[in-house]
Amino acid sequence: MQRRHLLRPPAALALATALSACGQRPPLQPASGAGLPGPAPAGAPRPGRPPAQAAGATPGARPVPALRPGAVVAVLAPASPAAGQAQAAAQWLTARGFVPRLHASALQQPQGLDGHEFPAAGDAERAHDLHAAFADPEVGAIVCLRGGYGSAQLLARLDWELLRRHPKPFVGYSDITALHLALAREAGFVTFHGPMLASDLLREPPEPTESLLGSLLQGRLGAGDWLPHPEPASLVPLRGGVAQGPLVGGNLALISALMGTRWEVATQGSILFIEDVGEAPYKIDRMLLQLQLAGKLEQVRGVLVGDFSDISADTSTPGRREADARRLAQVLRERLLPLGVPVLAGWKSGHCRPNLTLPLGALVTLDADRGGLQLAQGVTTA
Numbered sequence: 001m002q003r004r005h006l007l008r009p010p011a012a013l014a015l016a017t018a019l020s021a022c023g024q025r026p027p028l029q030p031a032s033g034a035g036l037p038g039p040a041p042a043g044a045p046r047p048g049r050p051p052a053q054a055a056g057a058t059p060g061a062r063p064v065p066a067l068r069p070g071a072v073v074a075v076l077a078p079a080s081p082a083a084g085q086a087q088a089a090a091q092w093l094t095a096r097g098f099v100p101r102l103h104a105s106a107l108q109q110p111q112g113l114d115g116h117e118f119p120a121a122g123d124a125e126r127a128h129d130l131h132a133a134f135a136d137p138e139v140g141a142i143v144c145l146r147g148g149y150g151s152a153q154l155l156a157r158l159d160w161e162l163l164r165r166h167p168k169p170f171v172g173y174s175d176i177t178a179l180h181l182a183l184a185r186e187a188g189f190v191t192f193h194g195p196m197l198a199s200d201l202l203r204e205p206p207e208p209t210e211s212l213l214g215s216l217l218q219g220r221l222g223a224g225d226w227l228p229h230p231e232p233a234s235l236v237p238l239r240g241g242v243a244q245g246p247l248v249g250g251n252l253a254l255i256s257a258l259m260g261t262r263w264e265v266a267t268q269g270s271i272l273f274i275e276d277v278g279e280a281p282y283k284i285d286r287m288l289l290q291l292q293l294a295g296k297l298e299q300v301r302g303v304l305v306g307d308f309s310d311i312s313a314d315t316s317t318p319g320r321r322e323a324d325a326r327r328l329a330q331v332l333r334e335r336l337l338p339l340g341v342p343v344l345a346g347w348k349s350g351h352c353r354p355n356l357t358l359p360l361g362a363l364v365t366l367d368a369d370r371g372g373l374q375l376a377q378g379v380t381t382a
Contacts, residue, residue, distance in 0.1 A: 018329035019236040019345050058269030060246050061361025062189040064167045066219035066380035069097055071140030074133035075197060076103040077120035079175040080148020081110050082198035089145060089197035101136075103129040106145050119150030126150070127157040130179075134166045141217055146198040147174030152254070154179070155263055160186035169217045169380070171357070172196050173350060174277070177250030180360050182263040184248065190379045192216060193250050193273070193349065194357030206230075209354040216357050219380040227373045230354060234346040237368040238333065241342035243302035244365045244376055247358060249273035251350070256287040259294055267291075267299040271366050273358060275306030275350030281327040284308065288335040302366040303336050304373065305345035307352035342368035 067073075073093050075086065086107050090100035106129075108120040119126060133142045155178060167189040172179070173196065180191050194213050195201050201210060208228050215221045229235065248270045249255060255274070258264050265272075276284065291297050311328055312321040336343045344366060349356045363376040 018326045019238070019332070058245050058363075060190075060363030060377045061184065062167060063362075063378050063381045064169050064189050065140070066382060067141045067169055067217040069218075070099065072099045072101050072136075072138045074101045074103060074136070074139045074142045075106045075145055076126075076129040076133060076142065077105040077108065077145040078126050078130060078154060078172070078179060079119060079144070079150040080146060081105075081108045081118075081120035082146045083110050085145060085198035085202065088202055092197065092202055098140075101133075101139060103133060105129045119148075119153065120145075123150075123153050123157055127154045130154065131159055131162060134163050134168065139168065141169040141171065144172030144176050144196045146196050147172065147176050149175055151175045151178040152257060155182050155261075158182070158186075163187045164189075171213070171217070173275075173355070174199070174251050175254060177254035178258060178263070180250050181248075181255070181258055181265055184361050185263055185266065188361075190359050190361045192357050193360050195355045200353075200355050206354045209356065213357045216359055216379060219378075219382065221375060222378040222380075223375055225375050227356070227358070227375070229348065229356065229372070231346075231348060232371055234348065235371040236345045237371060238305075238343040238345050239337055239341065240369045241302075242365065242367045242369070243271060243342045244363065245270045245301040247271045247273055247304070247360055247362055247364045247373075250275070250360065252276040252284065252287050253279060256290055259290060259296075264294075265291075265296060267296045270300050271302045271304055271364055272297075272300045273304045273306060273347075273349070273360075276308055277351035278310045279308070281311060281324055281331050284311075284328060285331040285335065288331065292335060297335070297339055300339065300341060302342040302368070303339070303344070304347050304358075304366060305332060305336075305343065306347045307350035309351045342366055344368040344371060344373075347373070 075089050086102050090102055093100040105120045105126045133139050164187040169192055170183065171192045171194045173193045180193060183191050195205060195209050208230060212228060248265055248267060249272045252274045253276055255265050308328060312324045332345060348354050349358050359379040362379045365374040365376050
């Protein structure tokens with residue numbers, strides 16, 4: 001994970017084309033207003049009915065209290081700062097009826113020439129902000145301002161018992177993956193790999209970026225519902241089939257960085273989700289190889305491949321970008337198809353527009369044939 005750019009359209013098209021050549025691609029229907037990716041095949045669970053938990057399925061994480069209208073939303077920066085964006089984030093939340101609570105880390109200015117390289121504040125201050133936001137009974141949700149760098153520095157400082165006692169929606173992605181992985185192990189409640197304020201929501205992202213985030217946090221989607229995907233044509237089943245398990249993962253670079261630590265990704269019986277930005281195909285291959293050699297890939301029940309953006313250098317020619325897209329498709333095929341589990345690629349989640357929220361830790365059903373992801377449990381409580 002190196003740069004926060006979006007994959008250029010020609011490269012995105014090249015990657016989709018290359019992925020399509022990797023497996024059989026059935027026709028996919030546009031999502032309906034109910035968020036369903038087309039008519040269900042024979043034997044599939046009916047919309048709105050919670051699917052039965054598969055025999056021997058790994059249980060999902062605890063649901064968190066739903067975000068109520070008018071609730072307090074904490075804004076903080078566990079990783080890098082976002083210059084001048086905190087007040088704009090507060091206005092954005094206020095316009096939607098919430099009460100923003102800006103923590104000190106969110107108000108910090110970038111240091112050095114590239115704020116991407118420095119955390120928003122010292123480790124102790126950023127850890128204090130997380131403790132305060134989780135412990136505050138008035139706070140209904142925590143939304144990170146941006147990613148960048150520095151979340152992993154907090155893991156050894158956090159009071160996990162405090163966080164475990166105060167479950168609430170926690171939203172972020174990219175570098176925030178370090179906190180998602182650690183919360184999964186230490187606290188055991190659902191967290192949300194979703195859009196951040198400065199990185200996404202203030203930039204007027206295309207729908208359903210905002211609406212899906214709200215639907216999941218406020219309890220409008222629950223067990224039996226399919227997560228909407230606005231671009232069904234971009235979804236490619238590299239290997240068909242249906243699998244169920246807790247949804248785990250996030251940014252591949254952070255997953256790789258935490259291997260060998262207490263907070264490495266737990267993949268046993270899971271649906272593994274991966275995405276990244278600014279990583280060349282050979283680096284993506286190296287990180288997947290690390291997971292393979294560590295025995296992590298052989299434990300999964302399915303794989304959901306998110307957005308891999310900006311895989312070529314800024315100075316690359318169109319021909320080189322297309323070649324990199326084909327190489328990435330080859331990497332995904334070589335590392336994932338031998339697992340013999342369903343693999344669905346092209347899910348618009350990560351460093352992309354739209355950026356679709358995923359409930360990490362929740363029990364989900366991945367239907368690669370249908371091109372869909374269904375909640376097999378509730379992710380919030382009333």
